[in-house]
Amino acid sequence: MQQDLHSVGRRIIELQIEHRDLDYLIDKLLTEPTYDELQVSRLKKRRLKIKDTITLLQVQQTPDQPA
Numbered sequence: 001m002q003q004d005l006h007s008v009g010r011r012i013i014e015l016q017i018e019h020r021d022l023d024y025l026i027d028k029l030l031t032e033p034t035y036d037e038l039q040v041s042r043l044k045k046r047r048l049k050i051k052d053t054i055t056l057l058q059v060q061q062t063p064d065q066p067a
Helices: 002-031 035-059
Strands: none
Touching: 002 035
16 A cells, blocks of 8 residues: 555656646747647647646545545
């Protein structure tokens, strides 16, 4: 059980780093005068999917509260 929580925590950190990298890349592309809108759109979708995955993993990592 503890090993599972550790690996989930590690995966969350990896995804947060990837999300941050995508933020940087998107911002950089948007400053270019002739950026590829399709590429930016795909990167934004990927970033959103990563954010959703992070949220799901964080919910799974949180222990259930007794009623």
